[in-house]
Amino acid sequence: MYFYIRRARRPITRDEAAASVGISRKLAAFHLDKLVDVGLLRADYQPLPGTRRVGRTPKVYRPTELEIRVAIPQRSHDVLTEILLETVLTGAEGEQARDAAVRVAGEIGERAEFPEGGIEGFLERHGYEPEREAGGRVRLRNCPFHPLAARSPELVCRLNHAFLGGCVTGSGMRAELSPRAGECCVELRPA
Template sequence: MVYVTVPDPDGLDVPAIAAVAALDDDLRRGMYAYARRERRPVTRDEAAAAVGISRKLAAFHLDKLVDAGLLRFGFAAGPVVKVGRRPKVYEPVDDTIQVQLPARRHELLADILAEAVLAEETGETAREAVRRVAGERGFAAGEEERARTRPGRLGAERALTVAEGMLRRYGFEPSRDSRTCVRLRNCPFHPLAEKAPDLVCGINQAFLAGFLNGVRAGNVEAALVPGAAECCVELRQAE
């Protein structure tokens, strides 16, 4: 399963929102549902007949669905109908479109839990395996962020600024409470964090600590803040 995850700086998944908005039309929704039911590439004529409109109008709406990332197009096999051209055919993309406000990253949490089950080491408890895997995922995200931004030497303030970019993309809604402390106003693992706070908050802390290690922000720590009304972790200058 692939999630569309190219959010804007505020953590909102713009392509996914645009894709869902494209379906706020009876004709497009009907043609998209038809293409999914057929489980094969469909022509403009077939899509038009499915919803009872002209081929020209169907072509307009099908191309809008392609622009929104819901369908992809190709060209039909077989004899050429017009000189030098084969008819266009359309089929659904494989990506899963998901929009949640505020942002949620349940797929990340599920991936961490699944990998921990499969990669649990001898003598390691399940909880230890989960935290280790979460830290590894965070470390990889930190290395990726460092390669992308090339931040150079990181003091506490600069490290927190770099971290804020990642935090927004993951939906944490960071807020700089002071020059050396960032609070997280949203938990992307909610509401699962309410059901198992010790487990999920531990995963959260391990992931963010791993990120800080990956981005080489050794002077900043991911600290648990028990009883916090929002995310259970804050990033702050290490004492």
């Protein structure tokens, strides 16, 4: 129903939504109101063109601009996208693209903020699945940049290493390349 409403580009009634997936109006209303509760749809009452004005004005639904992505395990290319964009915008003349991207990755990491949960909370929110081990090491059990890292491990791991190295600047930790199958290529160790 959600995709039907997005494609319609006009307000959709409960009856239309129900018919689009072949369920009852009551069941459609239940699911539509759940989509409103989570912010994916907006509902209001509005007369529709070409309808008679008998009874209550129908409740209609339209999509919001809320974006939702689901990936298990978590994958997020936002950091790599930011690195790429800033590299293109700030690359110095004569600077090699890879070198510029590594420089920018470190700078973006240094600007990272860790308000809740410190560095580990930050890493968790970005999909790294950090796990503290003996001796203060932090293993990153998930690579949020997979499958891009699988496609170009030397480049993506180098950017990730620079980014995480920037993140831990001044924290008493250091980022080290330590690739393991099925995990992030970087681990954090006490400096």
